[in-house]
Amino acid sequence: MTETEDGFAEAGAGGQPHYHGHRKRLKARFRQQGHEALADYELLELLLFRTFPRKDTKPIAKALLSRFGSFAEVLAAPRSRLKDVEGIGDAVVDDLKAVHAAALCYARGQVSERKLLSSWSTVLDYCRSAMAFSEREEFRILFLDKKNGLIADEVQQTGTVDHTPVYPREVVKRALELSSSAIILVHNHPSGDPTPSRADIQMTRQIADVAKPLGIELHDHIIVGRAGHVSFRGLQLI
Structure with a gap:
């Protein structure tokens, strides 16, 4: 399998990219066992699937964790520093920041109700x-x-x-x-x-x-x- 300049994967043997089965298995594990069954990089992969529908997201997820240290630190990282990671553009940063904002809104709601x-x-x-x-x-x-x-x-x-x-x-x-x-x-x-x-x-x-x-x-x-x-x-x- 090779990859085009725009980041989209070309089909390999059998017409499917090598990560196709991995995505299906990861989604199934998330649905059946919840986020506790996933490592931080796997949870990041899930978030990146929507931004990169035809690209292997594992290397990007691991690069983010290598740079920032944890899932929480990735979400909280400044936009400019996130974009320093190869493969990260505005679309990815927007998705990560939306998840971070949702998490803060949920946490704030938990506090305000008590x-x-x-x-x-x-x-x-x-x-x-x-x-x-x-x-x-x-x-x-x-x-x-x-x-x-x-x-x-x-x-x-x-x-x-x-x-x-x-x-x-x-x-x-x-x-x-x-x-x-x-x-x-x-x-x-x-x-x-x-x-x-x-x-x-x-x-x-x-x-x-x-x-x-x-x-x-x-x-x-x-x-x-x-x-x-x-x-x-x-x-x-x-």
């Missing part, structure tokens, strides 16, 4: 999905009502690879605008290590000091990274 403090694992899953693999620091605030239901989920600032400017009075001002009784702070460390810095600790305590006299409780500050997450409450830093 009382946050009674479904902490769901909150953590959402925060990691939204921020853990970003290449820039982001500072997010979850605004809660008196029953710890989610009022709003907002990204307040986006910074550089290792710094995001945060202004405690602006954080509290926004909480008052939303009539929020409590807040959860979340930010990411693109380095992958979620260990809080001295500046993180100082900023958190400043926000708590400004918020408390106004009746706004700081429930927690979560830092997420590729290596996991840390909770300021769990570390007894607040």
Whole structure:
């Protein structure tokens, strides 16, 4: 079997490309056993089938994982870096970003339907999905009502690879605008290590000091990274 310049496979012996049976088997396994039965590269292959209806997608799927490390990191990777991988164009990037957006919408829906403090694992899953693999620091605030239901989920600032400017009075001002009784702070460390810095600790305590006299409780500050997450409450830093 050979391949034409436009990326389409020419038929080999028997009139079928060599990967034809592989696609059928992979789809059947997915239908019968679910995504748990597939390796990360196989799940990526499934996504790429629609973009490349007549091309072997396994090499592209493996190249993406080799570059970015995991299925989640592929979906979260910046568009420009995805297109650095040979064989990846706008159509592939659009498909990957659509799946990523769908995953975030689902995770956000899971959070918004629950009382946050009674479904902490769901909150953590959402925060990691939204921020853990970003290449820039982001500072997010979850605004809660008196029953710890989610009022709003907002990204307040986006910074550089290792710094995001945060202004405690602006954080509290926004909480008052939303009539929020409590807040959860979340930010990411693109380095992958979620260990809080001295500046993180100082900023958190400043926000708590400004918020408390106004009746706004700081429930927690979560830092997420590729290596996991840390909770300021769990570390007894607040």
